[in-house]
Amino acid sequence: MFVCLCKSVTDHDIRDAVDEGVTSFEAMQSRLSVSTQCGSCTCEVKAIMEDKLNQTLNVRASVSPSHIRELVL
Template sequence: MYVCLCKGVTDHQIRDSVKAGARSWREVQSATGCGTQCGKCACAAKTITCDAVMTELKASAKGLAYAV
């Protein structure tokens, strides 16, 4: 789905930028251009970014052993 109509950024592009290493809204914004023009998409894009970062962190922590 298109999140940023001004720059033509989709939710998949946001998630891909997180998979490529972006870990903050500013990094995603810099990589995609999302939210840099009118800003109406920023709230939704931040939510998608947060969700994608959490998903990536959970995936990277899979298989780690924790002391009890």
């Protein structure tokens, strides 16, 4: 589904970028140009990133949910 209509970015694009190593919101903006126009998608982009990072890093016991939240914010 499209998350950022201004830049035609889907939730899959965001999840794929996390898989490829993007861990901060600023890096995601640079990579996909997401949330660089009207900004109305910012909260959803961050939520998808946080969810994907939780899924990806959850196997590592040393990474806490609050640390993941700090990465995205």
